[in-house]
Amino acid sequence: MTEICLVRHGQTDWNLNERIQGREDIPLNATGRRQAELSAAYLSNEEWDVLLASPLSRAVETAEIIGRAVGLTITATDERLVEREFGAASGEPVAAIYEAVQANDTTLVPGLETEQAIQDRVFEALQEVTRMYEGKRILIVCHSHTIKAALSSIDETFSYRTPLKNACANYIQHTDHYTIDRINVADHITDEVEKP
Template identity: 60%
Template structure:
């Protein structure tokens, strides 16, 4: 059995301001650093073998906290483009309330340049399959983004959709047994400080 733990990055200012980030390289804010530390402390209670991260700064910086807490050298964090955030096209940098309905409808006509849900699922599933093939029997942390996690969950079980909310710094557990992925836990975040922050 190979185990994956998909961790969302800590909060950024754009998360707090409800602005769509996509692949804009927005860093963690003060609360995001705290959440990353809390996630690291939680995950360090178990043994892990591999740490992977999206190449975006907010994911890499969250992964650095986890690596340190779990006894890994920073240089061992593997960057994998397949776990980067969704390409939101013209919606990137826009306030969520004005455009997100079209994003949730997976509507490339209303959101030019939007990566489709099917495209997203295909690349994230490819990344997961690569990891279980490369590190069979290992326990792997993947630090990534809300839509990457939604893509993973919905690729494994279509009762999960891109409309499921993901807490900042939450953990999501997927096992690979035989030739199947099985979801074990979703949005585990009781150990993470509330995302409400004073502006």
């Protein structure tokens, strides 16, 4: 069995201010670094073989923090793991365009990557990683919509409306097919850390 844990990056100032980041390369803030440290401590209770990440700095920094705790360096970054392209919505307040993005409507949000497009690229990456590291335990540090795309590819009833906390862990397994084990594991992220 191959086990994969998809970890969302820690908080950035744009997360805090509820602005859509998409592929903008926004770094972790102090809270995000602390969240990454808490996830690292949680994940260090398990054995891991491989550490992969999105190339965006918030994912790389989160992965580096986790890597130190679990004794791994980043094996590779993969462009297919970057956040969803939000087009004209990048930098905008989440509340202003939330419904249009959730409706997957590219006419309301020019340049928006469709759910199908992100699912295709993320699932392709997931399949490749599973083949390359068959039987291993793999950590992948990436983004909210990247994780949602992976989960939706495995279970079509999974909703993009499901909120994922910063630095949460999401576990999937593969034998002859993929199954979702646990999602949004974030009990190790204390409420005090999430406050500005």
